[in-house]
Amino acid sequence: MKSSDNVIYCDNHLLVANKAAGMLTQPDGSSTPDLEGEMKAWVKAKYNKPGAVFLHAIHRLDRPVSGLVLFARTSKALSRLNEQVRSGTIERTYIAEVEGAPAEEEGDLEHYLRHGSHTAIVSHAKDPEAKWASLHYRIEKKKERTSLIRIELRTGRYHQIRAQFAAIGCPIVGDHRYGAKGEGKTIRLHCTRLALTHPVTQEALFWEELPLFVL
Numbered sequence: 001m002k003s004s005d006n007v008i009y010c011d012n013h014l015l016v017a018n019k020a021a022g023m024l025t026q027p028d029g030s031s032t033p034d035l036e037g038e039m040k041a042w043v044k045a046k047y048n049k050p051g052a053v054f055l056h057a058i059h060r061l062d063r064p065v066s067g068l069v070l071f072a073r074t075s076k077a078l079s080r081l082n083e084q085v086r087s088g089t090i091e092r093t094y095i096a097e098v099e100g101a102p103a104e105e106e107g108d109l110e111h112y113l114r115h116g117s118h119t120a121i122v123s124h125a126k127d128p129e130a131k132w133a134s135l136h137y138r139i140e141k142k143k144e145r146t147s148l149i150r151i152e153l154r155t156g157r158y159h160q161i162r163a164q165f166a167a168i169g170c171p172i173v174g175d176h177r178y179g180a181k182g183e184g185k186t187i188r189l190h191c192t193r194l195a196l197t198h199p200v201t202q203e204a205l206f207w208e209e210l211p212l213f214v215l
Helices: 035-046 075-087 160-167
Strands: 007-010 014-019 066-072 091-099 106-115 120-122 131-142 146-153 189-197 204-208
Touching: 007 035, 007 204, 014 035, 035 066, 066 075, 075 189, 091 160, 106 160, 120 160, 131 160, 146 160
Parallel strands: 066 189
Antiparallel strands: 007 014, 014 066, 091 146, 091 189, 106 120, 106 131, 131 146, 189 204
């Protein structure tokens, strides 16, 4: 896939790109390709920019996850978008395919999560290292052994969706780290929709891209 194929939206203040499953969002010090580096190269070539390109991810997707990633192109946009993250006004919607099906067609999942060794561990409210995690879900379609779920995040904890669905016995398809059957480098979890207020123009914006596993 060419870098230009990943770009969903770009103006002077922000950029939205579609990350492929298996790709890093940001560099980790290794030689593994990452979306942020790829988008910096695209901006540099597209706008013939000399020197270093300012581009910073507002949120990250785990390496095996696909979907929309928001980047700030200026320090002003970075500051204002980070404030939207803190206030919870940036909406992020995911689609996941999970093993089995939740007991209810629609509902909320609320847990306390803490960091483990490259995992999120379900804990309890009195754990000083645990943070409250909340999401809303709705079953979109039931298959023979799996279900397609639409998920709206209310908090943005480490591995939140993966850990919370595993905790109710419905791990994401392919997510062997959280107990799913099989093993692979990608999982069926996709950031499908972003909605926010433009950091400069104050225009209401949204983007939506469906994952390949539902097409």
